[in-house]
Amino acid sequence: xxxxxxxxxxxxxxxxxxxxxxxxxxxxxxxxxxxxxxxxxxxxxxxxxxxxxxxxxxxxxxxxxxxxxxxxxxxxxxxxxxxxxxxxxxxxxxxxxxxxxxxxxxxxxxxxxxxxxxxxxxxxxxxxxxxxxxxxxxxxxxxxxxxxxxxxxxxxxxxxxxxxxxxxxxxxxxxxxxxxxxxxxxxxxxxxxxxxxxxxxxxxxxxxxxxxxxxxxxxxxxxxxxxxxxxxxxxxxxxxxxxxxxxxxxxxxxxxxxxxxxxxxxxxxxxxxxxxxxxxxxxxxxxxxxxxxxxxxxxxxxxxxxxxxxxxxxxxxxxxxxxxxxxxxxxxxxxxxxxxxxxxxxxx
Amino acid sequence: xxxxxxxxxxxxxxxxxxxxxxxxxxxxxxxxxxxxxxxxxxxxxxxxxxxxxxxxxxxxxxxxxxxxxxxxxxxxxxxxxxxxxxxxxxxxxxxxxxxxxxxxxxxxxxxxxxxxxxxxxxxxxxxxxxxxxxxxxxxxxxxxxxxxxxxxxxxxxxxxxxxxxxxxxxxxxxxxxxxxxxxxxxxxxxxxxxxxxxxxxxxxxxxxxxxxxxxxxxxxxxxxxxxxxxxxxxxxxxxxxxxxxxxxxxxxxxxxxxxxxxxxxxxxxxxxxxxxxxx
Numbered sequence: 012x013x014x015x016x017x018x019x020x021x022x023x024x025x026x027x028x029x030x031x032x033x034x035x036x037x038x039x040x041x042x043x044x045x046x047x048x049x050x051x052x053x054x055x056x057x058x059x060x061x062x063x064x065x066x067x068x069x070x071x072x073x074x075x076x077x078x079x080x081x082x083x084x085x086x087x088x089x090x091x092x093x094x095x096x097x098x099x100x101x102x103x104x105x106x107x108x109x110x111x112x113x114x115x116x117x118x119x120x121x122x123x124x125x126x127x128x129x130x131x132x133x134x135x136x137x138x139x140x141x142x143x144x145x146x147x148x149x150x151x152x153x154x155x156x157x158x159x160x161x162x163x164x165x166x167x168x169x170x171x172x173x174x175x176x177x178x179x180x181x182x183x184x185x186x187x188x189x190x191x192x193x194x195x196x197x198x199x200x201x202x203x204x205x206x207x208x209x210x211x212x213x214x215x216x217x218x219x220x221x222x223x224x225x226x227x228x229x230x231x232x233x234x235x236x237x238x239x240x241x242x243x244x245x246x247x248x249x250x251x252x253x254x255x256x257x258x259x260x261x262x263x264x265x266x267x268x269x270x271x272x273x274x275x276x277x278x279x280x281x282x283x284x285x286x287x288x289x290x291x292x293x294x295x296x297x298x299x300x301x302x303x304x305x306x307x308x309x310x311x312x313x314x315x316x317x318x319x320x321x322x323x324x325x326x327x328x329x330x331x332x333x334x335x336x337x338x339x340x341x342x343x344x345x346x347x348x349x350x351x352x353x354x355x356x357x358x359x
Numbered sequence: 360x361x362x363x364x365x366x367x368x369x370x371x372x373x374x375x376x377x378x379x380x381x382x383x384x385x386x387x388x389x390x391x392x393x394x395x396x397x398x399x400x401x402x403x404x405x406x407x408x409x410x411x412x413x414x415x416x417x418x419x420x421x422x423x424x425x426x427x428x429x430x431x432x433x434x435x436x437x438x439x440x441x442x443x444x445x446x447x448x449x450x451x452x453x454x455x456x457x458x459x460x461x462x463x464x465x466x467x468x469x470x471x472x473x474x475x476x477x478x479x480x481x482x483x484x485x486x487x488x489x490x491x492x493x494x495x496x497x498x499x500x501x502x503x504x505x506x507x508x509x510x511x512x513x514x515x516x517x518x519x520x521x522x523x524x525x526x527x528x529x530x531x532x533x534x535x536x537x538x539x540x541x542x543x544x545x546x547x548x549x550x551x552x553x554x555x556x557x558x559x560x561x562x563x564x565x566x567x568x569x570x571x572x573x574x575x576x577x578x579x580x581x582x583x584x585x586x587x588x589x590x591x592x593x594x595x596x597x598x599x600x601x602x603x604x605x606x607x608x609x610x611x612x613x614x615x616x617x618x619x620x621x622x623x624x625x626x627x628x629x630x631x632x633x634x635x636x637x638x
Contacts, residue, residue, distance in 0.1 A: 179585065179586075181585070181586030181590050181591045181594055181595065182586075182591060182595050182597075183595070183597060183599065183600070183603070185585070186584050186585060186586065186591070186603070188612070189612065189613075189614055190584070190586070191561075191566040191569075191570050191583075191584060191585035192565075192566075192570045192614055194566040195535075195539060195565070195569070196570070196571070198535055198536050198540070198566075198567055199539040199540070199571055200543070202539060202540035202543045203540075203543045203544075203547070218523070218532060218563075219523075219532070219535065219562070219563060219566045219585070222532055222533075222535060222536060223566075225536075226536050226539075226540070238529055239529060239532075240523050240524075240525055240527075240528050240529055240531050241525050245590075249525065250444040250445065256444075259444070263440065263441075263442055263443065263444065264440075264525075264528050265440045265528050265529070266529065271529055274439065274528075274529065274530060276529050276530065276533055322540075323540055326533060326536045326537045327500065327540070327541075329530060329533040329534070329536075330492075330493030330494075330496055330497050330530055330533070330534060330537070331437050331439035331493050331527070331530060332434050332435060332436060332437055332494045332497055333434075333435050334434055334435070335433055335435050336433055337433060
């Protein structure tokens with residue numbers, strides 16, 4: 012069955028590039044059919060096209076990046092599984108309730124290394140997208156991920172998680188089966204998984220549903236991916252009571268890779284080909300592969316205890332606050348170190 | 360009364376407390392005698408609706424009189440993203456601080472329950488809906504680390520409608536990982552964690568520390584879950600079943616050890632602590 016392809020250009024800001032590329036194609040076709048020599052003109056247009064891309068993609072707004080992160084042709088977990096790894100062997104099922112297609116778990120080889128791949132799966136065709144709930148996993152998906160990660164740990168296989176979800180599934184069944192419970196469990200267990208874990212936000216990093224497979228020794232983010240505590244749509248609805256302030260919401264949430272690098276949340280921004288991963292998937296794969304190998308090399312040199320200690324410290328450090336002494340602390344009792352005793356609370 | 364949180368005792372919301380001797384229960388809608396509600400530890404005498412309690416009231420309800428010593432009270436929030444929409448985060452923080460007398464939504468410390476020493480913490484649902492930003496995550500983490508060091512049991516009372524605090528972006532989200540990682544270490548050190556869920560405990564709170572108790576108990580009728588009921592209703596276009604995401608629903612689906620009415624909470628916590636001394 013032929014795959015239904017999504018429209019090539021759903022992003023408004025890319026229109027001038029598409030127009031120019033179309034013109035170049037037409038000119039090339041014309042030159043071929045009439046045997047006229049248009050090489051110089053075509054070359055000139057190509058230079059202009061590259062400049063245009065640099066202009067447009069160089070100054071992307073956070074909201075435009077969110078749109079690129081959601082682009083239907085953007086390489087997704089299954090694309091990376093096929094292009095980045097060899098010998099992928101998918102493992103199914105959570106041994107408790109179901110096999111959630113919204114999360115892929117597979118044994119795989121990255122060059123010579125055996126690893127476990129865990130990733131959100133959005134699906135490529137309409138049918139697949141529906142069966143994957145567009146990448147929104149149910150509790151059974153998170154449970155499957157944990158089960159396979161613990162299995163991988165038993166055999167000393169490093170884990171690579173590819174994050175690409177709008178968020179964990181918000182539904183009646185998901186709540187009945189403990190959506191919050193399974194995500195919490197994953198956070199706790201991933202924190203002490205005794206093998207290297209590299210997490211990469213490849214597209215959408217939708218809140219708890221993303222973090223549920225995202226407690227890694229390294230958190231990488233593709234240049235145009237986003238990672239956020241709430242979707243720009245949700246933020247817009249809460250703050251402005253309308254779904255139309257997504258542009259502003261995306262800006263204030265500081266959800267881009269560069270913002271999160273600055274806040275100390277992620278470790279590395281993985282560059283994408285000019286215009287985004289969807290414009291040159293092969294190059295996107297190459298860039299990600301290089302980053303993965305380098306990080307796995309680093310982590311592979313650590314012993315188990317060092318690895319777990321450094322993972323703990325990594326998350327332990329995240330957060331911004333100040334420590335200001337309490338001004339009205341009573342002078343009566345001397346303060347023991349590190350504590351601020353307060354007088355007893357009187358019972359009424 | 361010098362303890363910061365005690366500045367506001369009494370019903371916070373005007374709609375709950377219109378003045379006078381009588382009040383209307385927001386759950387059953389009946390007019391009830393205010394003093395009767397107070398005497399029942401802020402529980403509606405008609406329908407058993409459990410009103411929210413402040414952090415100070417929780418301490419007073421659960422710990423031995425005068426035993427509580429606050430820790431890490433010097434931690435104060437900042438505005439790491441420069442977050443501002445119609446109103447700025449700074450402004451909302453200042454307002455919440457003035458209204459509650461707290462610096463942020465969480466209070467932690469040490470104390471005793473019927474003589475048993477423990478590390479105790481609570482989120483106050485009236486401070487930006489009890490949501491977790493950097494300070495709440497840091498306080499919970501430090502409390503867990505303190506319990507690990509001193510080999511003490513840990514009891515935490517959650518009340519958080521907001522889950523992870525939007526105004527601090529992904530920094531809030533990462534507090535989920537931070538607190539859960541601390542609990543993993545506490546668990547390995549043989550710690551005993553009782554998570555008490557109160558109305559409401561949702562989103563990022565429930566999807567991290569609040570769900571990870573060795574024993575998980577809830578007050579009756581509390582809203583507990585991952586996605587907010589309105590989010591599910593609006594995105595999925597479905598009618599929600601009666602009692603959806605309430606304590607009794609979670610009990611039926613296997614996520615709670617017990618549902619405890621407020622007047623039994625303290626005594627049952629004491630019994631639990633007696634069963635599971637930290638090794």
